[in-house]
Amino acid sequence: MNINRRDFLKLAGLGGVVFVSGLGSLAGPVGAAQPKEDDFYFVQLSDTHWGFTGPKVNPEAPEMLKKVITTVNGLEQQPDFIFFSGDLTHVTDDDQERKTRLVQFKNAAKELKVKDVKFMPGEHDAGLDDAAAYKELFGETHYVFDHKGVHFIVLDNATDPRASVGESQLTWLSADLKRLKKDARIVIFTHRPLFDLYPSWDWHTRDGAKVLELLMPYSNVIVFYGHIHQEHHHMTGHIAHHAAKGLMFPLPAPGSVPKRSPIPWNAAQPYKGLGFRNIEAESKPVRYDIAELGMKGEKL
Amino acid sequence: MKLRESLFLMLSLAVAALIAGTVGGYALAQAKDRIIQAQEKEQAIQAQEKDRIILAQEKAQVIQAQEKERVIQIKAKRFEYTPNTITVKKGVPVVLEFTSLDRLHGFNCSELGIRTDIPPKKMTQVRFVPQKVGTFPFICDIFCGTHHADMSGTITVTE
Ligand SMILES: [Cu+2]
Ligand SMILES: [Fe+2]
Numbered sequence: 203m204n205i206n207r208r209d210f211l212k213l214a215g216l217g218g219v220v221f222v223s224g225l226g227s228l229a230g231p232v233g234a235a236q237p238k239e240d241d242f243y244f245v246q247l248s249d250t251h252w253g254f255t256g257p258k259v260n261p262e263a264p265e266m267l268k269k270v271i272t273t274v275n276g277l278e279q280q281p282d283f284i285f286f287s288g289d290l291t292h293v294t295d296d297d298q299e300r301k302t303r304l305v306q307f308k309n310a311a312k313e314l315k316v317k318d319v320k321f322m323p324g325e326h327d328a329g330l331d332d333a334a335a336y337k338e339l340f341g342e343t344h345y346v347f348d349h350k351g352v353h354f355i356v357l358d359n360a361t362d363p364r365a366s367v368g369e370s371q372l373t374w375l376s377a378d379l380k381r382l383k384k385d386a387r388i389v390i391f392t393h394r395p396l397f398d399l400y401p402s403w404d405w406h407t408r409d410g411a412k413v414l415e416l417l418m419p420y421s422n423v424i425v426f427y428g429h430i431h432q433e434h435h436h437m438t439g440h441i442a443h444h445a446a447k448g449l450m451f452p453l454p455a456p457g458s459v460p461k462r463s464p465i466p467w468n469a470a471q472p473y474k475g476l477g478f479r480n481i482e483a484e485s486k487p488v489r490y491d492i493a494e495l496g497m498k499g500e501k502l
Numbered sequence: 503m504k505l506r507e508s509l510f511l512m513l514s515l516a517v518a519a520l521i522a523g524t525v526g527g528y529a530l531a532q533a534k535d536r537i538i539q540a541q542e543k544e545q546a547i548q549a550q551e552k553d554r555i556i557l558a559q560e561k562a563q564v565i566q567a568q569e570k571e572r573v574i575q576i577k578a579k580r581f582e583y584t585p586n587t588i589t590v591k592k593g594v595p596v597v598l599e600f601t602s603l604d605r606l607h608g609f610n611c612s613e614l615g616i617r618t619d620i621p622p623k624k625m626t627q628v629r630f631v632p633q634k635v636g637t638f639p640f641i642c643d644i645f646c647g648t649h650h651a652d653m654s655g656t657i658t659v660t661e
Contacts, residue, residue: 293647293648293650294648295647295648325645329645330645330647363644363645363646364608364643364644365643365645401610401612401643402610402611402612402613402638402639402640402641403639403641404610404641404643460639460656461652461654462651463651463652
């Protein structure tokens, strides 16, 4: 299966980008009557932190966003869509400056070749003004969309400064899920982890357990998130959770050091710990092949 | 012996006896005083001793009360806790008294199961009894601004 996959991708003209088998590959039940759906791939970009300054952490901070966009535009086969999983901008206490950063980010994202670009906020974008500026520029902070047979749910666990999804969103989620078959292909996007990865560092969602409880009856659920600025893979029951790298500064492994301060820039290994990912969604069987890529688009 | 001489002798004897009696009585009285004084002194010492014991007992009770609940005041403000390193003893109850100097913060030491909102303009108390020895990080878990990520500290529990 893996070999076939790679062959397919080579034929599809992905060139240097080699797809590895996803760590969270899902082999759920597929109904025989299910129509053949197209396989496709999308790109997850996370934690671009536009507006961050700190030469010791990232001396190239002002160029990072352009670099990322150039790299994604350079992918031989362009993804069906691009998803930004929050912390588009870096936090500022100044409302006007926050808006400026969000506007600059939005304009920069227009340079992407792919025009189907979707966003969600992180706490840096939305946690201080109840997403006022974010909503004005990007619209709702939680929404659903469908793409080639996959149901995508964007869940906002960042606007609430207490890291909650909140009752009204839970009700909304529950109603949305009720419309779906138990074996529907569901992809969840969040900013924070939905499980207790490391609550001492705010790496959790306060009512994440309630979300997971609602998702448990569904056999084909996978979660992609950001916030922790590093790759991380975890299972809660049959649900896989995949954290993406950040694109401004990496953070230390959960609990590995006393403080969750950014890992300083290493001139010998620039961009180390930064990157993004391609996710290929396959329908038969249901699986997601994740390829982690570096700042130059190289396979990691 | 002549009667006169006999009378004189008798008188002398009587005087001598009287003197002796008086002197003896005086000495006796003095001795008695001394005994009373000694007794009083003893009582005074005993009373002092008793005071000392009561004082010591009271002091012990105070110490016990302190061990019963140690109060630690913590100030929260953007973007720090003061103090941010706290040391407590295993088994000794602790009261954390939080005050925010600016806005809403959230104290969270998840490994010890302690979390509370810290609203401004009021004191918030949290009681706990440290059960496990070690150093446990705490943070502000309500996103509060630019250096929110730096708003952290540790609670160390010693044996
Ligand atoms: Cu975040
Ligand atoms: Fe972030």
